[in-house]
Amino acid sequence: xxxxxxxxxxxxxxxxxxxxxxxxxxxxxxxxxxxxxxxxxxxxxxxxxxxxxxxxxxxxxxxxxxxxxxxxxxxxxxxxxxxxxxxxxxxxxxxxxxxxxxxxxxxxxxxxxxxxxxxxxxxxxxxxxxxxxxxxxxxxxxxxxxxxxxxxxxxxxxxxxxxxxxxxxxxxxxxxxxxxxxxxxxxxxxxxxxxxxxxxxxxxxxxxxxxxxxxxxxxxxxxxxxxxxxxxxxxxxxxxxxxxxxxxxxxxxxxxxxxxxxxxxxxxxxxxxxxxxxxxxxxxxxxxxxxxxxxxxxxxxxxxxxxxxxxxxxxxxxxxxxxxxxxxxxxxxxxxxxxxxxxxxxxxxxxxxxxxxxxxxxxxxxxxxxxxxxxxxxxxxxxxxxxxxxxxxxxxxxxxxxxxxxxxxxxxxxxxxxxxxxxxxxxxxxxxxxxxxxxxxxxxxxxxxxxxxxxxxxxxxxxxxxxxxxxxxxxxxxxxxxxxxxxxxxxxxxxxxxxxxxxxx
Numbered sequence: 001x002x003x004x005x006x007x008x009x010x011x012x013x014x015x016x017x018x019x020x021x022x023x024x025x026x027x028x029x030x031x032x033x034x035x036x037x038x039x040x041x042x043x044x045x046x047x048x049x050x051x052x053x054x055x056x057x058x059x060x061x062x063x064x065x066x067x068x069x070x071x072x073x074x075x076x077x078x079x080x081x082x083x084x085x086x087x088x089x090x091x092x093x094x095x096x097x098x099x100x101x102x103x104x105x106x107x108x109x110x111x112x113x114x115x116x117x118x119x120x121x122x123x124x125x126x127x128x129x130x131x132x133x134x135x136x137x138x139x140x141x142x143x144x145x146x147x148x149x150x151x152x153x154x155x156x157x158x159x160x161x162x163x164x165x166x167x168x169x170x171x172x173x174x175x176x177x178x179x180x181x182x183x184x185x186x187x188x189x190x191x192x193x194x195x196x197x198x199x200x201x202x203x204x205x206x207x208x209x210x211x212x213x214x215x216x217x218x219x220x221x222x223x224x225x226x227x228x229x230x231x232x233x234x235x236x237x238x239x240x241x242x243x244x245x246x247x248x249x250x251x252x253x254x255x256x257x258x259x260x261x262x263x264x265x266x267x268x269x270x271x272x273x274x275x276x277x278x279x280x281x282x283x284x285x286x287x288x289x290x291x292x293x294x295x296x297x298x299x300x301x302x303x304x305x306x307x308x309x310x311x312x313x314x315x316x317x318x319x320x321x322x323x324x325x326x327x328x329x330x331x332x333x334x335x336x337x338x339x340x341x342x343x344x345x346x347x348x349x350x351x352x353x354x355x356x357x358x359x360x361x362x363x364x365x366x367x368x369x370x371x372x373x374x375x376x377x378x379x380x381x382x383x384x385x386x387x388x389x390x391x392x393x394x395x396x397x398x399x400x401x402x403x404x405x406x407x408x409x410x411x412x413x414x415x416x417x418x419x420x421x422x423x424x425x426x427x428x429x430x431x432x433x434x435x436x437x438x439x440x441x442x443x444x445x446x447x448x449x450x451x452x453x454x455x456x457x458x459x460x461x462x463x464x465x466x467x468x469x470x471x472x473x474x475x476x477x478x479x480x481x482x483x484x485x486x487x488x489x490x491x492x493x494x495x496x497x498x499x500x501x502x503x504x505x
Contacts, residue, residue, distance in 0.1 A: 082109065082122045084129065088136055097148060100136055103129050104151040107196075108158040113189035123192070130195040137202050144208050146216075152203055153217040159196040161225050164232065184278075185233040197240035204247045211251050218248065220258055227262050230279030242282040246289060260305070263287065267309045275316040284313075284325035291332040298337050306333050306340065311347035319359055327366040334373040341378040344370055349382075349389050357398040364393065364404040371414045379417050387425050391432040394449075399442035406448040409455060419459060426456055430467040431474075 085106060091099050107129055111119050144152075187193060203209055204218070226248075230241055249259055263283055270277045294302055310333075313319075313326055334341050348367060353359040367386075371379070393405040408414050418425055433456075436449040457464045 082106075082125065084125045088132060096136070097145065100133070101148060101151050103133055104148075104155040107133065107155050110158065111189075111192075113187075113192075127192055127195065130192065130199065134195060134199050134202060137199060137206060140206070140208055142208065143210055144206075146213050149209065149214050150217050152199075153214075153222065156196055156200045156203075157222065157225075160193065160200075160229060184235055187232070187234045187237065190234065190236060193237065194240070197237070197244065201240065201244050201247065204244060204251060209251075211253075215252055215254055218252060218255075220255070223248065223255055223259060224262055227259075227266065230266075230282055231277055233278055238279050238282045241279070242286055246286050249286070249290065260290075264305065264309055267313065271309075271312050271315055275318065280313075281322035281325050284322055284329055288325060288328045288332060291329055291336070294336060296336060298333075303340070306330075307343065307347070311344065311351070314348065314351040314363070317356070317359075319362060323362045323366070327369060330366065331369045331373060334370055338373065338375045338378060341370060341374040342381040345374075345382040345386055349385055352389055357396070357401050360393065360396070360398075360401050361404050364401070364408070368408055368411055368414065371408075371417065372411065374417070376417065376420060380421060383417075383421055383424060384428070387428045391429045394429065394432040395435055397441075399445050402436065402440065402442070402445045403448060406445065406452060409452050415455075422456065422460055423463060426460075426463055427467050427470070430456075431471055434468075434471055 085099065085103055088096055088099060107126055109122075109126065111123050111126070113123075226241065226245065230238060232238055232241075245259070249256060263286075266277065266283065267280075270280060291302075310326065310329055313322075319326075330344055334344060345367070348363060348370070352363060390405055390408070393401050396402045396405070409418070433449055433453050436445060437453060440446050440449065453464075
């Protein structure tokens with residue numbers, strides 16, 4: 001395999017060969033220099049070969065993100081011929097498209113950015129060439145030809161598709177708590193990658209790009225590899241990918257079902273297998289705008305996406321990394337179809353955290369947003385299990401959890417729903433309110449609890465007194481049972497001390 005690759009790379013041309021250099025200063029319009037430029041450009045085209053393209057990927061799954069590492073490591077083989085091509089301003093309009101293609105091929109050559117002192121001249125030539133390509137793409141008039149689209153996708157593929165190698169990190173964990181949050185790893189090749197991503201973004205967004213032709217090259221294979229890049233540790237790269245994916249989704253309608261299905265597969269792998277992925281927040285941000293555009297009534301496919309993907313995304317421990325985007329997607333569904341509120345509320349209860357207090361605060365924040373968009377019929381279907389859970393949160397020893405649960409009564413819409421269904425809700429949460437009022441250690445929680453008790457008393461004094469009497473009766477029964485249990489244990493201890501046998505009824 002390596003021998004085949006090296007056989008395709010032409011040997012270094014000798015200096016005595018009389019081949020003129022490709023200098024941007026050669027801008028004369030004489031026939032002689034014009035002919036010389038054509039010969040030089042064809043020479044560069046022979047030297048600069050595409051090390052990787054989306055169209056030349058083999059069937060081996062392991063080759064999907066691999067580049068030609070041999071070419072990357074031996075860029076100096078072609079460095080003698082890696083010279084800047086003429087500027088677009090220095091060629092006639094009829095030759096600009098040909099020069100554009102040659103520049104695209106030239107930018108397919110990769111350099112090793114882990115060695116910052118190597119090939120500095122060639123790296124700068126490539127960066128300037130990429131900037132020229134972006135500028136030309138922005139100012140181009142007239143539809144791009146199929147050949148241009150093919151070469152553009154080849155160049156982008158050669159530069160951005162790569163295999164991520166996890167960075168070695170020190171584990172500074174004590175009792176499962178991360179003492180020092182490390183900075184994300186920044187890609188050393190970002191000075192080039194950023195321009196390539198800008199090129200791809202403008203290429204996809206350009207009105208000169210015909211999606212009917214471009215879809216042959218921005219195909220399923222290209223989209224799948226693009227989705228794989230979302231696991232990059234560099235947040236700058238993920239930000240570009242998010243914008244580009246959204247543009248592709250909007251322009252290539254034929255790819256929309258495939259994109260949604262592929263993102264779902266990433267979520268399945270994340271939730272049920274690894275719980276490790278860097279781009280979940282960016283995926284959800286894209287999906288948030290997609291959900292916002294769903295037509296009504298919602299398709300069954302979209303409802304299944306809610307039940308099978310979005311709700312289970314509350315399960316991973318790292319929920320805080322993407323909860324804001326997830327909560328937005330969830331509330332979009334409730335606003336689209338209020339009948340889904342019951343499914344969402346029961347889903348939240350299913351994945352409600354037991355020992356993770358910070359995660360429970362996030363759940364309570366999201367619950368309030370969902371309840372704001374919930375209508376009375378859907379609220380009544382889920383209010384019994386919901387307020388059993390809220391009562392447990394009210395009694396939490398973590399003051400932020402108890403405080404956040406009590407803040408639900410500050411929301412006017414939630415307060416109205418509670419008023420309408422007070423005869424069901426108050427008997428459920430009254431024991432929690434009474435225990436907080438008597439024993440909770442935090443003063444803020446104690447004050448908020450008294451305010452909620454007053455709210456119910458002013459709303460329906462008879463119901464409040466009935467709940468209070470029931471609580472006192474239940475408390476007396478509980479105390480009686482506790483005394484009997486303690487008496488039984490004392491008798492057992494006495495019997496054990498006397499080595500006597502006794503039958504306990």
